[in-house]
Each structure stands twice: as structure tokens, then as C-alpha cells.
Amino acid sequence: MSVIKIAILGFGTVGEGVYRIIHSHAAELKKVLGKKVEVTAILIKDQEKKRNISDDILITSDFEDIMKLDKLDVVIEAIVGKESPFLFLKKSIERKCHIITANKEMFAHHGEELQKLAEKNNVSVGFEATVAGGIPVIQTIRTLLKVNRVFQLQGILNGTSNFILTEMREKKQSFTEALLQAQENGYAEADPTNDVEGFDAFYKTMILCRIAFGEEPNWEEVQRQGITSITSELIAAAEKYGLRFKHFAQINRDGSEIIAVVKPVLVNQNHPFYHVEGVQNAVNVCSDIVGCITLQGPGAGMFPTSSAVIEDLVYVCQNQLSDITNSIGFVSDDKKTQGELEYWFVQGVGWKVPKGITIVDQTVEGIFILKAAKRDLEQLKNNKEVLCYPIVGEITINNFDSVTV
Ligand SMILES: NC(=O)c1ccc[n+]([C@@H]2O[C@H](COP(=O)([O-])OP(=O)(O)OC[C@H]3O[C@@H](n4cnc5c(N)ncnc54)[C@H](OP(=O)(O)O)[C@@H]3O)[C@@H](O)[C@H]2O)c1
Known part of the structure; x- marks a missing residue:
């Protein structure tokens, strides 16, 4: 030939x-x-x-x-x-x-x-181009991490949502204004549902699950939340603590169980995603030998996406079979159990928080930082009026030392 x-x-x-x-x-x-x-x-x-x-x-x-x-x-x-x-x-x-x-x-x-x-x-x-555009995350997992046991993946997988959150913070825009800007720039479709409601990131997360762990969680059990609930007020309140909202996908393996979430969280400047801005994507892969590797780059667009396709062309022409997955059972040290303490950024809960939950600080009127076991905080979500965003990484609170969560 x-x-x-x-x-x-x-x-x-x-x-x-x-x-x-x-x-x-x-x-x-x-x-x-x-x-x-x-x-x-x-x-x-x-x-x-x-x-x-x-x-x-x-x-x-x-x-x-x-x-x-x-x-x-x-x-x-x-x-x-x-x-x-x-x-x-x-x-x-x-x-x-x-x-x-x-x-x-x-x-x-x-x-x-x-x-x-x-x-x-x-x-x-x-299928490199299906996740994070030009970033070679699939190849990294399937060819570079053959012996390492991957136990966690985190990602900013949707450039449109990341652009909107960046615009809202930097230009003090509302969600609607930032979305309009994304549409004018050609980053968002006329119907932006797939991006802003987290479906696009969810599909990419499921593809990552399969390549990293050889299986997916039950789709119905994956928490998928978009960015439409985030307001300029919440963004400004978070900034007082040096926190930024990121639309975040996370996959953990715990023994035979795969746990995936796609939702907005808050990170501070020590987190590798803090400086991932605009339409950029990033993926953080944690495995047992090498530790954590963060890949960052353009998540969409003609040439970044085509770059991934062309690299795949070389890969498939060299006829490497596609079934290599990092699927060895592994218990993550990092996974929080339901009883471990977490810090959340919460709006709409009022001063009367349920038993077992501590109010750590009030940022502005009505927006609190709460601390409690994951299972207690999860209860808050039953109230549709309450908006909850976990803080991932570290947070510095007045009169408190830097707390790792
Ligand atoms: N754009 C990005 O940055 C990006 C990044 C990563 C992944 N992707 C994925 O890549 C795929 C293509 O995206 P795109 O942005 O290139 O889309 P696009 O600009 O809308 O182009 C789609 C192309 O597919 C053709 N087409 C659509 N349905 C067809 C059908 N049933 N039969 C034959 N041709 C059909 C269209 O034909 P006509 O030209 O005749 O209309 C058009 O040429 C999508 O699945 C997207 O999710 C896109």
C-alpha cells in the first residue's frame, strides 16, 4: 500500500x-x-x-x-x-x-x-478529538500511563462554560451578557443547552471514564449540573476568598466503583485549574506512580481539534488496537467518604442551618461558607431554593488558617 x-x-x-x-x-x-x-x-x-x-x-x-x-x-x-x-x-x-x-x-x-x-x-x-479538543489526553492515558494506576481525573472540559465564567468575573457581566458574548465569538451555539447545562462535559466525562477505567458509572447516577445558577453576586462573593468558579468534571475509582460528577465548584490559586481561563480546557490525571499531571490547552476550534484528528490518523494507521485501558482495580486515597468534612459555598440557606452543619463564615448577606460531613451537606440540596457549590483544594478564611479540603 x-x-x-x-x-x-x-x-x-x-x-x-x-x-x-x-x-x-x-x-x-x-x-x-x-x-x-x-x-x-x-x-x-x-x-x-x-x-x-x-x-x-x-x-x-x-x-x-x-x-x-x-x-x-x-x-x-x-x-x-x-x-x-x-x-x-x-x-x-x-x-x-x-x-x-x-x-x-x-x-x-x-x-x-x-x-x-x-x-x-x-x-x-x-477518538482523541472527542475530549478536550487539541489536548492529547486520551493518548496520554492510553499510551503513557500503561503501568501507572489512574485513580482520579479532573477536568475543565467545556470551553464555552469556562469562557462564560471568565467573562462574568473579569467584566462583571451577567450570565446572559456573557452567553451573548460567547455566541457572538462563535463559541456557543444558538441553543447553548448542551454546553451550559453540562451535557457536553458529561459526554466527555463518560468517554474519559472508559479510557481510564475501562467502564462507566450508571449514567443516571452521575450528578450533572451546569453553570446557569451562577450569578455575578456569587462570583463576587467567592472572589473575596480568592476563589473562582470552575465547571468541573471529576472521576474517582474506589475499588470496583466509578464515581463521576459534572458540576460547578470553587478553587483557589493553588489549584491547577485556577488560571485556566476563557475557552481553554484542562485535564488533571492522578495516578499512583507519577502523581498528578495537568494538561492544558485549546479545547475546541478548527486547528486544535483537527490536530487531535491528525495525530489519531498516525495512531490508527500504525494499527494500534483501541482497547487498552487502565482498568486495574484501585482504591483511591483521595476519595472523600460520606462522613468526611467538606467546605461548601451556599446561598439561600438562612441562619438556621440543619444540625451538624457549621457556619464558618458569611461572605455577603445570604451567602455562607459551611462546613460539615458530605452526607449532611448533601441534604441541603433537597431544598430547591438553596444553591450549593463545593470548594475543592484550599480556602483561606479570616481568623482561620489555610484549610485543606
Ligand atoms: N467545532 C469544534 O471545535 C469541535 C471540537 C471537538 C469536537 N467537535 C465535534 O465534531 C463534530 C463536527 O463539528 P463541527 O463544528 O465541524 O460541525 P459543523 O461545522 O456544523 O459541520 C458539520 C458538517 O457535517 C455535515 N453533516 C452534518 N450532518 C450530516 C449528515 N447527516 N450527513 C452528511 N453530512 C452531515 C455538514 O454538512 P453541510 O456542510 O452540507 O451542512 C457539515 O459539513 C461534531 O460532532 C462536534 O461535536 C467539534
Whole structure:
């Protein structure tokens, strides 16, 4: 095989970026793979749209045209939706093509099935672009941490939410104003639900669970909370303690149990996420030998995302099978049990807090820092009027020393 033939499904932000890099970095690809990489076909939806694509490439809106090609080695999927892309990739694997996807929603739902099918067909699956855009977190976990036992992952996985929180703090904007700014900058869709309600981060978190631990928690049991409850008032109150809101995903392994949460928390400047601002993403991987490694970088956009796809292209062409996971049972030292004390930032609870909970400080009228066992604090969430945000890392409170939580 002197040429690697590729089909790209989708020619939007990601598909076009991949197409452009295959041309701009043809020499590097040829050098590392020993073969020329050639785009043979592109799948789109709207035949009428004008596109900058070479004349000798098949452009089609019918996936079956691509399956009819004489020779095809790799199918790169960069479209939207869940079921059509899944079927396209299933057929591609059955045709013995390696597959690469950027589609986190599809891959969170169907990744396991695709990986099993790929293994059966002796082809590889690349999905680096599904989590944290250009940051090579999947490769880091699956190739660099083969012997280390990963016990915790933390991430800022949604650039849009992080941008909104940064704008609200820096420019003293309301949530609505910051969201509008994100939409004007092209970071948020017209319907921002997936980003601001935490669904996008949730899908990425489930993909990370599988790569790090070989399994996922029951989706129904994962706490998923977006950033829509955070107000300028809360942000200003947190700043008095040197705390910043971050939309945070965390996965812990405790023996056979995987515990995942996706929610806003507060961190101070000693936490690696404190300075992760704007549309940046970050992932903190903790494992038993190396300790914690933080990766930070652009979480979306044409070239960062395409960079992840292109690195995957090399990975799949070298035919590395996709089932390597860090799935050895391991009990995390770090996991807080229900009885351990935590500090929370809480609004709407009033002075009469339930028994067992200590008011540590009042930041401004109505916003408190509370300390109690996790199980007691969890009770507060039963009251819909009460907003609760855990503090992760350290907090300095007047008349108190720096407290590690
Ligand atoms: N944008 C990012 O920064 C980023 C980052 C990480 C992951 N992703 C993921 O990558 C995927 C692509 O994102 P994008 O931003 O490139 O999207 P996009 O700009 O909206 O482009 C989507 C492309 O897919 C084509 N398409 C959509 N549905 C199709 C279907 N059923 N059959 C054939 N073609 C179809 C569209 O065709 P037309 O051109 O004809 O409309 C378009 O070319 C998504 O799953 C997204 O979640 C995106």
C-alpha cells in the first residue's frame, strides 16, 4: 500500500480543518507513515454549498457512494448527531477501515460498541478529538500511563462554560451578557443547552471514564449540573476568598466503583485549574506512580481539534488496537467518604442551618461558607431554593488558617 486513502464525513469546522492539514502537512505525514495520505471522498449534507475542495475528490451526500469506493483505508467522522454517524462508522469498520471520530455525543453513546466491533475486525478507533479538543489526553492515558494506576481525573472540559465564567468575573457581566458574548465569538451555539447545562462535559466525562477505567458509572447516577445558577453576586462573593468558579468534571475509582460528577465548584490559586481561563480546557490525571499531571490547552476550534484528528490518523494507521485501558482495580486515597468534612459555598440557606452543619463564615448577606460531613451537606440540596457549590483544594478564611479540603 503506497497510498493511504481517506474519506472525511463532514466538511464543517473540523472536517475542513482536517482536509487542510492533510494538505499543509503532507510531507510530515508521509515521513511518519511512509506513505502518501490522500483524501478520496467527502460526505456533506448540502450539495449546493460552495466549498474549497479539489476537483478529483468525490463529494457526496450519500454515504453508500463512499462505501462503493474500490479502496478505502480510514474514515474520519466530523458530523453532528448520534445515530447516522454511528451507522456510518459501523459500516466503515465492517469494511475493514480504521475509524476516527470527533463526535463526543455519538461516541459517548456508541463508543463501546464501535470499539468492540473494531477489535473483531482488527482495525483501530481514534477518538482523541472527542475530549478536550487539541489536548492529547486520551493518548496520554492510553499510551503513557500503561503501568501507572489512574485513580482520579479532573477536568475543565467545556470551553464555552469556562469562557462564560471568565467573562462574568473579569467584566462583571451577567450570565446572559456573557452567553451573548460567547455566541457572538462563535463559541456557543444558538441553543447553548448542551454546553451550559453540562451535557457536553458529561459526554466527555463518560468517554474519559472508559479510557481510564475501562467502564462507566450508571449514567443516571452521575450528578450533572451546569453553570446557569451562577450569578455575578456569587462570583463576587467567592472572589473575596480568592476563589473562582470552575465547571468541573471529576472521576474517582474506589475499588470496583466509578464515581463521576459534572458540576460547578470553587478553587483557589493553588489549584491547577485556577488560571485556566476563557475557552481553554484542562485535564488533571492522578495516578499512583507519577502523581498528578495537568494538561492544558485549546479545547475546541478548527486547528486544535483537527490536530487531535491528525495525530489519531498516525495512531490508527500504525494499527494500534483501541482497547487498552487502565482498568486495574484501585482504591483511591483521595476519595472523600460520606462522613468526611467538606467546605461548601451556599446561598439561600438562612441562619438556621440543619444540625451538624457549621457556619464558618458569611461572605455577603445570604451567602455562607459551611462546613460539615458530605452526607449532611448533601441534604441541603433537597431544598430547591438553596444553591450549593463545593470548594475543592484550599480556602483561606479570616481568623482561620489555610484549610485543606
Ligand atoms: N467545532 C469544534 O471545535 C469541535 C471540537 C471537538 C469536537 N467537535 C465535534 O465534531 C463534530 C463536527 O463539528 P463541527 O463544528 O465541524 O460541525 P459543523 O461545522 O456544523 O459541520 C458539520 C458538517 O457535517 C455535515 N453533516 C452534518 N450532518 C450530516 C449528515 N447527516 N450527513 C452528511 N453530512 C452531515 C455538514 O454538512 P453541510 O456542510 O452540507 O451542512 C457539515 O459539513 C461534531 O460532532 C462536534 O461535536 C467539534
